[in-house]
Amino acid sequence: MKLSQEQINYCMECGVCTGSCPVSRVLPTFSPRQMIKRTLMDRDETVLQGRELWACLTCARCSVRCPVQIDFPEFARTHRELARKEGNLPHLTHHGTLQAISSLQTRNVKQHRTDWAKEVGKFQPTGDIFYFVGCAPYFDVALPFGGGSLETAKSILVILNRMGIVPVMSEDERCCGHDALWSGDEATFRKLAEKNLEAIRASGAKTVLFGCPEGYTTFKHQIPKHFGKLPFEVLHITEFLAQELPGAGISFLPVSDEDGAVTYQDPCRLGRNAGIYEPPRDLLKLIPEIRFEEMGRNRENALCCGTSAWIECTKCSKSMQIERLEEAVGTGARTLITTCPKCRIHLTCAQHDTDMNLNIADLYTFLLKYMEFKGEKE
Incomplete structure (x- = not known):
């Protein structure tokens, strides 16, 4: 959908969206307000034919501050669909490898999605709790800085097992479709969603757990829009x-000097898109003697990791990533924790161009490192 007539009527052209946008700080020609204004003047063609449409991170920093609640990420997403029809396509990063993997999963392909898990822990084909792994296992293979994405998936499975939970994991699971949807490719998104819904229904699961914020928000908000209420x-x-x-009978060891103080990167999809800010912080507080140092820009004001949907990774992205790393180091923390595999990948990649001494870790591997285990539930 485009902007509603009500939003158009109430847009005050205050410029809060542009003033809040991390892209506009690096690329002065990028302005959400100007894109909206051109649309309101019936000059959609200038938006659909320009590169600015693809520069948007869809991070929602503008939307959470908009006084009339204009959903600019949704504006960008729907206009990207129209731009594709006019031949205006995004620049794919990593030679389009991740898009190719996603597209292949729309077909009836034989997968080995759970092979990695057989040596790690216990899972089953049917049950009440489904662990939706997502594309994380592909990242380590497809990208030069995979960021330990498979390690994240392994850690989640081990933690669940130690809590006495044997989750469902499915060979028939597919990519969640997040990247296709936000790249304007709704057809691919719908095909992937249909296959995922079929796999989850076949498992009999009543609850689906997501380690990836993008998969979570896709199922929480986007799939119901297209397919109705989820069962x-x-x-x-x-x-x-x-x-x-906290009630699982698991205790934690004190944090080591090696990890030192920690800080936390709020992912855009988990934070501004889903409003989940405190659970990750609450989990870190379970570790004794941990020293948590908050970055100045946190929660709804957090800075994006610089790119989304594996498109348009530019000097602008790298500038934001280095800025975020410098902010993390400035807190005095030695370890930066995140709950998003892409945040970890992007920040790890950017760190290779610096001399900053900062550990970048995912929350689950970090928790598992300090989890005291006596073997009762394995």
């Missing part, structure tokens, strides 16, 4: 662990 509960793993882990 299962959708939870991000931080929500589930923050609720269940």
Whole structure:
């Protein structure tokens, strides 16, 4: 959908969106307000034919501050669909490898999605709790800086097992479709969603857990828009662990000097898009003697990791990533924790161009490192 008539009527052209946009700080020609204004003047063609449409991070920093609640990420997404029809396409990063993997999963291909898990822990084909792994296992193979994405998936499975939970994991799971949707390719998104819904229904699961914020928000918000109310509960793993882990009889060892103080990167999809800010912080507080140092820009004001949907990775992206790393180092923290595989990948990649001494880790591997285990539930 385009902007509603009500939003158009109430747009005050205040410029808060442009003033809040991290892209506009690096690329002065980029302005959400100007893109909206051109649309209101019936000059959609200038938006659809320009590169600015693809520069938007869809990070929602503008939307959470907009006084009339204009959903600019949705504006960008729907206009990208129209731009594709006119031949205006995004620049794919990593030679389009991740897009190719996603596209292949729309077909009836034989997969080995759970092979990595057989040596790690226990899972089953049917049951009440489904662990939706997503594309993380592909990242380590496809990207030069995979960021330990498979390690993240392994850690989540081990933690669930130690809590006495044997989750469902499916060979028939597919990419969640997030990247296709936000790149204006709704057809691919719908095909992937249909296959995922079929796999989850076949498992009999009542709750689906997501380690990836993008998969979570896709199922929480986007798939219901296209397919109606879901027949299962959708939870991000931080929500589930923050609720269940304190009462699971698991204790934690004190944090080591090696990791030092820690800080936390709020992913855009988990934070501004889903409003999940406290569960990750609550989980970190389970570790004794941990020293948590908050970055100045946190929660709804957090800075994006610089790119989305594996498109338009530019000097602008690298500038934001280095800025964020400098902010993390400035807190005095030695370890930067995140709950998003893409945040970890992008920040790790950017760090290779610096001399900053900062550990970049995912929350689940970090928790598992300090989890005291006596073997009762394995």
